[in-house]
Amino acid sequence: MITSTSNPKVKRLVNLRKKRKARDEEQVFLAEGLRMCREAPARLLREVYISEDFLRRERKAVDELLRGKEVRAEVLSEHVFAYAADTKTPQGILCVVSRRKPSEADKIRELCGGEAGKSPLILVLDNLQDPGNVGTIVRTAEAAGATGILMSGDCVDIYNPKTVRSTMGSIYRMPFRYADDLPYAVQRLKDMGVRIYAAHLEGRGDYDAENYTGGTAFLIGNEGNGLREEVAALADCRVRIPMEGQVESLNAAVAAAALMFEAGRQRRAAKRRCMSGASIVK
């Protein structure tokens, strides 16, 4: 058991927690909590750390988690675990996870849903800075049936521990990509027939008056400043989410949710129409 915060393994964990550079260099991220450790794909789960007390309370869960995997769990004293963890009241288990590596060749295709035959539904995040917001967006995107997330290079690190936690596991499954040259990447989406909508306070039409059943991407801007003009300029269409009262803007995750669920609603309705049409033909 590790009982000192100056142990090199502990120092490395703290480094991975705090520094994007350290995470990037090792191509890993930290995930805290039993659920996040359980959901990590076995081929990506690299190390597991548990607190003394967690081992005592949850030995069965730990055994189950490690069964059939090559990973062993390292035990830390309560004090040391709290030092390494990102949460204020840690559950007592965290893991180091390797990043998913989509083939470099076709990252854009992956964002569009690959070979699944689904219409692309993509979120493009421009300079988002709130780690919790980005995590919630990843989680919501998976739920709403999005095929991928494209982020400007200056978005918050998706491997930030708070972001990882807020995804509730969707980080293991949702295709995403950082683009240093966002306009270029968005142009690639257009080349693939994806229509680009900017969520914009100055959008002329209501968001729910557009048709999102074809290939669709939504541009979402920074929490405080909205979309940068050079990014908004890439849109085929600017849409507005109508707001009542004296609200000036929506939380970025809420705006993304409104757009994605509207796309999901339209696609389900189109499918129903298509199916009932087919039965009439028969």
Place this chain on the structure above:
Amino acid sequence: MITSTSNPKVKRLVNLRKKRKARDEEQVFLAEGLRMCREAPARLLREVYISEDFLRRERKAVDELLRGKEVRAEVLSEHVFAYAADTKTPQGILCVVSRRKPSEADKIRELCGGEAGKSPLILVLDNLQDPGNVGTIVRTAEAAGATGILMSGDCVDIYNPKTVRSTMGSIYRMPFRYADDLPYAVQRLKDMGVRIYAAHLEGRGDYDAENYTGGTAFLIGNEGNGLREEVAALADCRVRIPMEGQVESLNAAVAAAALMFEAGRQRRAAKRRCMSGASIVK
């Protein structure tokens, strides 16, 4: 200028920040940042505190804020301000605000939109614990045209500084009420003709297959555990937000947003139909 953290005024501020009881006793809350101070209704703004540096940088904004009001600004040294503030990197201005006091007689009527002649659109929050989530819900509710928010007595304190901040000012405008006896309060809504929908993982129908143009209330459950069964049992109808992928649940603020924006969408569409119908009659 106050330069010591042991000054009684500073101690009181810290107490108001940390303790729900202290806030409840004085019937006030703290709001941080220039925007939140500006948006506070003049009749409710009780005290303003600024840091030395903020005064130097923003004297014009401070003068403008205080113009025509009876409140004076108290200046704190940087160190003391940081000690009193809730944020890690404070802007340098905070205020103490009195709570809005709806007439005790008709709080439920206020939640239903009062005399505005609008169909009630109410969120009922059951045991929500995340301060940021509740603040985002209040902000989203105003934007989506909700008429009021009803909370179980064990929800997080809406006057928690983080919640106040997340509302981005909507706390000054959105009618809300805590109900120690939530079932009783929901029954009162039903008596007024409001139809009650529970957002529930086991809902049978999709949420977008229901009609929300009449008086509507959505029950939203705790972040981890969902709705308590005795609360869900009050619903006329359980609806499900369809989720793709392996997502087990949505963030509470995202679920609330999906439901409220769907209600808003239907209401706008109904209004358009109504208006075009009227022009045909002409």
